[in-house]
Amino acid sequence: MNPVAANEAQFNIEMSESGLVHLRWLPGVHVQVDDARGAMAQVNEVCQQEQHPMLVDMAAVGSVSREARAIWSIPCSASRIALLGESSVDRVLANFFLGVHIPPCPTRFFTSRSEALDWLGAGAGAGAGA
């Protein structure tokens, strides 16, 4: 499936044939509330009112504003979310979101893509893997 057009090139979204939604934030991006809103809107559009597991590539994201984090607490079409990062900074950002805000569905942080995909697949009806 082709990537969906990005919102001012801050992210892109694609849906795999297995039904996995892949949201990729571009490195260095400072995610604001409008970016978060735009991303979630497009996730919902891609999912067409069906629930799908979602892999969020957040490695090297510069920062995420509080308001943007709050948007991610709103229920969306993701059935479970794997946050994929690389560094300790990514881990801090993810854990802060998980600790302070309440995710709308089961959400975990991973530094291994395969582990992330396995976990998404374990809970997805549509299968895992990109």
Next chain:
Amino acid sequence: MTPSENRDDIDAVITGINLLAEELEHINSDLEGRVADRTAMLRRTQAELERMAKTDALTGLANRTLLNERIQEAILAGAECGKNPAVLVLDLDSFKAINDTLGHGAGDSVLVEVAKRLRSVVRAGDTVARLGGDEFAVVITGATEQEVLHIAHRASEQLQDSVRVGTETVWAMASIGVCIGTTGAPAEALMRDADIAMYHAKSKGRNNVQLFHPDMLGVIRERSRITTELRKAVPAGELALQYQPVVELDSGLLIGVEALLRWHHPVRGIVMPDSFIRIAEETGLILDLGRWVLHESVAQMGRWNQIAPDLADFRLHINLSAAELLRGDLLDDIRDTLDRNNVAASRLALEITETVLMSKGAAEEEVLRRLRDLGVGLQIDDFGTGYSSISYLRSLPADTAKVDRSLIQDMGSDPKRQKFVAAILQLISSAGLKAIVEGIETVEQAGQLQAMGCRYGQGYFFGRPMPPAEMLELLRNPTHRQ
């Protein structure tokens, strides 16, 4: 602090600290917002509580606390502009009767309507307050004496119109006292003097406006003194009864005696009823006095019967006030007193003024009906001083009308007056009542009344009020002056 591009552990710590700082700032800001909201709410609540503490819940008018504040403010303002404030005190006349006959719900509706009318006559800067019960007050600022009196009279006029309560129509007129402040006079003095003027208005027949004058203070003090002394008069044995004969004009036969109250004051000597009966009615002391008169006069009747069992039948006439009609134990008291003294109910007649009978409510009507059922006679006293119509006369539960003495004054030399009296006697007869004319002082008056068909009379011509022993002699010689 900004994390580096290395995104190493130190950067992670920096990121974490920044996130925490941002979160804390948010929490702090949120907390400050909530504290501000809560403080604003508390301030609003406090303002509302203060307003409620100074407002009469029923009418929404200022209460006594706020009234006093406004008077104080007005006094200060008056000192600067040279116009002292004025205070009006208004007391509704006959409000108790509304509560008693229609219930407190109706009474409350009347108070709300009165409040509305008072608000409509004052200016924007004036304050209308309810002091409690059926008493109101107004503070008028920056006005001349003329303007103040104009407002007072407008208030009185507004209260002349009837008030509709459900299907009933009632009237809530007021006695109004006015006091214009003088420089340096404190708020308490303004209120006190307006109150004194209001009582003066009451004593002047109610439903009028009186401007305070220092002379009124003397009247109030005298009234207070009389009240205190009168309260002690019954237990101290200072009261006495005298009796005045009622005669049949044709035969001169004595057919009744009216019991008249006298007060043997230890210092002032004999005090006539005119000096204290009104005060007794206003203070409620009339109930004690009335009770004493009933017991003593009926007991006297019993003693006369014992001393002279062969006395011809005659009736004892006792005056009954409006307040006594509503006395809960009146019927039982009359019945027990008659029984105790072996006096038949038909030997007792109660005199009730025309004004009281005309304004009677449902409660009073019931009492009168039960008195008639008991066999006690009912007489309309001071007839001719009210506004009775023929149809109304016929509906009153009375057997006799006592024509007021004022109607026969100057009758001897005034043909028009004679015709008028004749018409009154005819009116009474048409209503099926007997007539007793009071105040007969000369043989000419007696003769003229007899010629008009009047059958019964009372007055100095037949005998002044006298002590019981003297009356007994008269009763023993029943044929009186013809």
